[in-house]
Amino acid sequence: MGNSVLDGRASAVSGDGVITKFYTSTAWIEGRAEQQLEEIAGWTGVQRVAAFPDLHPGKYGPVGCAVLADRIFPQLIGNDIGCGMSLFQLDLPVRKLKLEKALPRMRILGEPGSEDQGWRLESVGLPTDMFATSLGTIGGGNHFCEVQTVAEAEGSTGLDASRLYLLVHSGSRGLGNAVLDSVPPGAYAGLQEDCDAARAYLKDHGNAVRWASLNRQIIAERAAEALRADLTRLVDAPHNLLARHGEGWLHRKGAAVADRGFVPLAGSRASASFLMDASSHGDALGSLAHGAGRRYDRSSMHGRVRAKRSDIEGMQRTPFGGRVLCEDRDLLIEEAPLAYKSSKAVAEDLERTGAGHRVAEFHPLLTFKKTRDGRRS
Numbered sequence: 001m002g003n004s005v006l007d008g009r010a011s012a013v014s015g016d017g018v019i020t021k022f023y024t025s026t027a028w029i030e031g032r033a034e035q036q037l038e039e040i041a042g043w044t045g046v047q048r049v050a051a052f053p054d055l056h057p058g059k060y061g062p063v064g065c066a067v068l069a070d071r072i073f074p075q076l077i078g079n080d081i082g083c084g085m086s087l088f089q090l091d092l093p094v095r096k097l098k099l100e101k102a103l104p105r106m107r108i109l110g111e112p113g114s115e116d117q118g119w120r121l122e123s124v125g126l127p128t129d130m131f132a133t134s135l136g137t138i139g140g141g142n143h144f145c146e147v148q149t150v151a152e153a154e155g156s157t158g159l160d161a162s163r164l165y166l167l168v169h170s171g172s173r174g175l176g177n178a179v180l181d182s183v184p185p186g187a188y189a190g191l192q193e194d195c196d197a198a199r200a201y202l203k204d205h206g207n208a209v210r211w212a213s214l215n216r217q218i219i220a221e222r223a224a225e226a227l228r229a230d231l232t233r234l235v236d237a238p239h240n241l242l243a244r245h246g247e248g249w250l251h252r253k254g255a256a257v258a259d260r261g262f263v264p265l266a267g268s269r270a271s272a273s274f275l276m277d278a279s280s281h282g283d284a285l286g287s288l289a290h291g292a293g294r295r296y297d298r299s300s301m302h303g304r305v306r307a308k309r310s311d312i313e314g315m316q317r318t319p320f321g322g323r324v325l326c327e328d329r330d331l332l333i334e335e336a337p338l339a340y341k342s343s344k345a346v347a348e349d350l351e352r353t354g355a356g357h358r359v360a361e362f363h364p365l366l367t368f369k370k371t372r373d374g375r376r377s
């Protein structure tokens with residue numbers, strides 16, 4: 001046991017599972033999140049847990065961790081299966097972006113796509129009618145599509161500071177929800193891989209992961225078209241998914257896949273996001289923090305930020321001279337930058353604990369969240 005305040009990377013054994021924390025005593029970690037970590041480490045079949053500094057409480061377990069077990073726990077992945085961050089380079093120079101013109105054009109993201117997406121679904125091996133009308137839409141909560149500038153970048157990244165970038169955060173919309181809803185009662189105690197329920201979950205989960213990745217691509221294409229630009233995908237890093245890991249099953253919940261290259265670490269609509277290079281630390285289970293992580297839950301945000309008309313207008317502008325397209329007053333408040341931990345502090349903790357290091361810093365310029373007509377999910 002012993003998940004007391006730890007300095008540097010440290011392991012603590014709770015039940016059978018060994019927890020490795022990639023954060024220091026300066027990290028903002030809620031007691032409830034650490035309690036959830038210990039509970040999960042005590043579940044039968046859990047072998048190892050890696051916890052990152054964006055850790056915060058979640059519905060069935062904390063967000064910001066990777067859990068290795070000898071069986072499958074669908075609830076650990078949650079309902080937004082395949083949610084992730086994709087980073088794109090636009091062929092649009094920063095100096096050519098006219099914010100006041102771009103802003104209304106980005107409203108298109110609040111509307112359902114008009115094209116027949118059947119062929120896109122087919123191209124990734126999915127049925128042509130699978131949640132087709134939701135493709136290209138962002139969803140609610142903290143999902144977003146953000147135009148960013150490069151503030152700093154190591155040469156190894158190949159990033160070009162004269163260009164604009166797009167960071168897209170979205171998941172599998174109603175599909176992931178339907179997949180979690182369909183698991184049979186009892187599955188939350190853990191599924192052995194050789195049963196029908198596990199086979200069905202793995203197939204549906206795989207579809208949702210592919211659907212979510214395609215969705216981020218289509219969202220980015222719609223945004224690029226609105227900005228009259230072409231785009232290249234640089235990174236696709238899902239953070240809610242299950243994967244084979246040796247003999248076991250690796251559950252990533254708000255922990256980015258970090259064994260395929262650089263990983264985006266999102267900040268907030270008014271703070272820096274980073275590109276991270278993960279070290280190949282075995283205890284990190286090929287994973288890394290995916291964002292700053294929540295500091296305050298949604299409902300408590302209503303008592304924390306002022307919401308007069310002038311405050312609301314102020315929230316649609318950022319200290320970087322950027323703009324936020326969010327016409328849902330509640331969402332604007334619940335997603336205020338104060339709701340999140342410091343992305344810089346999270347990145348610094350990953351560096352101190354040897355999990356990875358920053359290779360680039362991005363600043364938000366135009367964040368799309370939701371228009372008035374857009375549905376909230």
Ligand SMILES: Nc1nc2c(ncn2[C@@H]2O[C@H](COP(=O)(O)O)[C@@H](O)[C@H]2O)c(=O)[nH]1
Pocket residue numbers: 054063083142143144146167169239254266267268269270273290291292293294335340364367
């Ligand atoms: N650059 C931006 N980052 C944002 C914004 N809203 C939230 N966030 C960050 O994304 C992660 C996503 O967390 P998840 O658990 O829902 O996957 C969150 O931790 C924030 O740090 C934004 O508008 N722009």
Ligand SMILES: [Mn+2]
Pocket residue numbers: 083084169170171239
């Ligand atoms: Mn997510």
